[in-house]
Amino acid sequence: MNTFYYYFRPLAIVGKIFGSFPIENAFSLNPEKLVYKRLSFSFIYSFSVQYALLVLIGFFSGFEFQDNTLTLKVLKYVVFFMIGRSLISFTYSLFMQAKRMPRLIQLLDSFDEKKQYQLVQGNAWGAWKKVSVTIVLPMLFFLHFSVLYAWASRDLIKEIFPPSHSTKGFLLTAADYFGILTCWHILPSLYYIIFSTTISRGYRQINKTLISSRCFGDYYNIGAQVKFDSCMDQVIVDLRILHNMLSEATVQLSKCYGSFLAIEKIFICVAVVVNISCYIFEAHHFTHLITLTSLNVIVAIITVRVSEQLKRRVSIFNGKLMVYIPIYFDSPNIQELDH
Numbered sequence: 549m550n551t552f553y554y555y556f557r558p559l560a561i562v563g564k565i566f567g568s569f570p571i572e573n574a575f576s577l578n579p580e581k582l583v584y585k586r587l588s589f590s591f592i593y594s595f596s597v598q599y600a601l602l603v604l605i606g607f608f609s610g611f612e613f614q615d616n617t618l619t620l621k622v623l624k625y626v627v628f629f630m631i632g633r634s635l636i637s638f639t640y641s642l643f644m645q646a647k648r649m650p651r652l653i654q655l656l657d658s659f660d661e662k663k664q665y666q667l668v669q670g671n672a673w674g675a676w677k678k679v680s681v682t683i684v685l686p687m688l689f690f691l692h693f694s695v696l697y698a699w700a701s702r703d704l705i706k707e708i709f710p711p712s713h714s715t716k717g718f719l720l721t722a723a724d725y726f727g728i729l730t731c732w733h734i735l736p737s738l739y740y741i742i743f744s745t746t747i748s749r750g751y752r753q754i755n756k757t758l759i760s761s762r763c764f765g766d767y768y769n770i771g772a773q774v775k776f777d778s779c780m781d782q783v784i785v786d787l788r789i790l791h792n793m794l795s796e797a798t799v800q801l802s803k804c805y806g807s808f809l810a811i812e813k814i815f816i817c818v819a820v821v822v823n824i825s826c827y828i829f830e831a832h833h834f835t836h837l838i839t840l841t842s843l844n845v846i847v848a849i850i851t852v853r854v855s856e857q858l859k860r861r862v863s864i865f866n867g868k869l870m871v872y873i874p875i876y877f878d879s880p881n882i883q884e885l886d887h
Contacts, residue, residue: 551660552746553579553653559686559742560653564590567597568735570646579657582650591642598638601729602631609722613708623708626822626837627726630701633815634732640811641736645804652804655797656746659790666786667753690738693843694731700839702727707836737812737847740805744854747801750794751861754787798862809851816844 553560557577563569570590573581585591605611615621702723709723820841 551658552656553577555686556653556656556742559690559739562687562690563735563739564594567594568641568732569649570594570642571650579650579654582653584647584650591646594642598635598642598729598732601725602635604725605631605722605729607722608725609709612710614710615708620708622822622825623704627705627708629818629822630730630733631726633819634729636811637732637736637808640808641732645736645808648800648804652743652797652800655793655800656743656750659750659793659797662793663750663753663790666783666790667757686742693734693738693847697734697840697843698727698731700727700836700843701730704836704840733815734843734847736805736808737851740801740809741847741850741854743797743801743804744851744858747794747797748854748858748861750790750797751858754790754794755861757787795862798858809855812848812851816848819844 554577557574560569560571560574564571564574570584570588570593572583572585572588572590574590576582613620613624613627615624705726706723824837824841
């Protein structure tokens, strides 16, 4: 059975090439070899790629913008805000998120390896379907949002560039480099969505396994002395081990992205207000601004939804299934656990 890192590895390799995955040994098939080291080749490469974009933007544009009207001045401030947001997102990811990512990936991979003989898997997917859902769709999801965001950002900055800056510099124009740099507005959130969805699915599989085993907690009267089949002892022990792995993965996810998502909420609120204000001044810029604003809002909504789903499934497991005395009984409420 292929485990989590087998399907996540293509995203890790693409992220490493573009400097968004500064982890050593990302090309290895063994997730245990993943390691974060400051001043390693991967760290220096990621740092160099991202700040080289800023240098290229400055070199080919000189950060010279047209600001002879109020609208152009507002757009100039929007561009500086977007550059600052990109650098903050990248710096936080490089120094804070990346160092916890190997442990998170290793936990999810180990969970997939251990669960195959213990959890209810549902209908088995064929090889092509599993590859399509777990590799192809996430890759398309990443590429679609990143390319569309970069395209809209590029066209936005062209509005305030002097005509002389429209010519090519080194391979691409300054506007193209700006579009690539702004992808950092959404890249960390896209990684978070994948990790959060994977953990949530693991909790759901554990809940299904307990329900199918007719193992349910008497949470109305925890102190009651209830007899239960001794053959369930090992099942409960195995499920507690899997649950503990998901719990630690949830903690690592929170440490990786908790503060970042809080900062992102502020960025998105400011971006929405500024973009709408800029549109009010002149409707000509509506297309680029509304595209950027819409993408930010879409990613924010998806992030909130997967976070709430994860919280709900953790709550269901901890509040109703992981109890001190497991028993067998038929409950009219048992179906409500299968969310």
